[in-house]
Amino acid sequence: MSLTHAINAARSGLQTTSLRADITAMNVANASTPGYVRRSVVMAETLVGGTTAGSHIGGITRSADSALTNQRMSLSSDLAQASVMSSTWQALSSRLGDSTDGVGLFSLLSDFESALSTAATTPESPANASAVIDAAKAIAREFNDLSRYVQNQRAEADLEIANGVQTVNDAINKVHALNVKLGSVDRTSSEAAALMDERQRAIDSIAEYLPVEAVDRPNGAVDLVTREGVYLIVGTPRQIEFTPSNAFGPNQTLAGGHLSGISVDGVDLTPGSATYSAVSSGLLSALFTLRDTDLPKVSNQLDTVANDLVTRLSDDSIDPTKTPGEFGLFVDPNPAAGAGIAGRIRVNALVDPTQGGELSRLRDGLEAATPGPTGNNAILSALYDAVTATNAINSNGLQGMFSVADLAANLSSQTGQMRVSKETILTSTSAQHSIMLDAELSKTGVDIDEQMQQLLLIEQAYSANARVIEVANLMLQRLMEI
Incomplete structure (x- = not known):
């Protein structure tokens, strides 16, 4: 993979993880809001010419359950x-x-x-x-x-x-x-x-x-x-x-x-x-x-x-x-x-x-x-x-x-x-x-502990993508010095 591809992939990763962080924070903030349904970010792989070129946002979904x-x-x-x-x-x-x-x-x-x-x-x-x-x-x-x-x-x-x-x-x-x-x-x-x-x-x-x-x-x-x-x-x-x-x-x-x-x-x-x-x-x-x-x-x-x-x-x-x-x-x-x-x-x-x-x-x-x-x-x-x-x-x-x-x-x-x-x-x-409401909330509501765990994973992903860009930047600087 070239440095350009690496930077583009990391940049797209930063964008998707940033949105994931925003959505997760929104879930936590609205955990007690009546009628609020938990959101999730759908991530998809970006392909260019059959080659992976990072990730992109496939959409935002609501964890709704119409039957419940x-x-x-x-x-x-x-x-x-x-x-x-x-x-x-x-x-x-x-x-x-x-x-x-x-x-x-x-x-x-x-x-x-x-x-x-x-x-x-x-x-x-x-x-x-x-x-x-x-x-x-x-x-x-x-x-x-x-x-x-x-x-x-x-x-x-x-x-x-x-x-x-x-x-x-x-x-x-x-x-x-x-x-x-x-x-x-x-x-x-x-x-x-x-x-x-x-x-x-x-x-x-x-x-x-x-x-x-x-x-x-x-x-x-x-x-x-x-x-x-x-x-x-x-x-x-x-x-x-x-x-x-x-x-x-x-x-x-x-x-x-x-x-x-x-x-x-x-x-x-x-x-x-x-x-x-x-x-x-x-x-x-x-x-x-x-x-x-x-x-x-x-x-x-x-x-x-x-x-x-x-x-x-x-x-x-x-x-x-x-x-x-x-x-x-x-x-x-x-x-x-x-x-x-x-x-x-x-x-x-x-x-x-x-x-x-x-x-x-x-x-x-x-x-x-x-x-x-x-x-x-x-x-x-x-x-x-x-x-x-x-x-x-x-x-x-x-x-x-x-x-x-x-x-x-x-x-x-x-x-x-x-x-x-x-x-x-x-x-x-x-x-x-009450039983049915609890069942619905278990499917559509916000579990704060779960969301906080998601934030930790998002933070790790963000740090990893930022590290890729940092390393690529160092490599470019070294090449410029040669």
């Missing part, structure tokens, strides 16, 4: 769904309370029972009668607040759906724009690797809302398709359509046409719909399930408990002064409205002094013209017996023989069971996601 990434994205969708469901049911369970923590609907109904028992024992006491009315008003307020809370949760879910659809559409457009950029750059360059990382981060943000897979195209672009087979990008982007709502009463439903689903170019993606294309996981699936299934069920169950209380205490046998068929201690001011009695229930104005009623009517009868004997506890005892009696209930998932307080306890128990179930699913899904 797609599996991890699928689990990301499942994890996002499980997280929302768990947190929502935890909030619902906490809001409803239970039979042991001393707060919530069960506790208020128990206090109401105790107040009725005390008033029946001492019917002459205005203070005890007032305690019954106060307890009844607290129950009505709690039903109203719980109903409003559930409807607010539905409204919040609808708003989150709207925000999520906007996020997904923005990410779809971003992926398409990056596809276009990648079509105009060398896909073996460092710039292309950075664009691919950015594109994957955008796809990951979509996967949180609905499960998607990336389909590679020959020009370096990717198409996006949902798990169910609906393309979100097929050459050009396709937008998800959704119309947010402003009303979320018990009668506002998706089936009734009051609420919006989601679709792409007329294809229905709405979770829970009876179509092949219905989204089955992700944040959107969780939010639709809450808005259209879980929260309405809780609302209906609250209605069942409220209606049972109203019906029990409106029994004509309790109060002989009451017009048959009229409401008793609790009333529904708008029964024609149908669903939503928990949000409308009130204490009968006839016994509420703050509404112009007479406290004595609690003892003497709702339509008593004049106060009766102060020692008469017949109506108070009948009210207590009606509240504590075990009646058969079979409505909206509440089934069995219950007193009023027991029925509320059963509702709280079911809510608590759902919370535990969702937490269990979250724990399992989180563990699976």
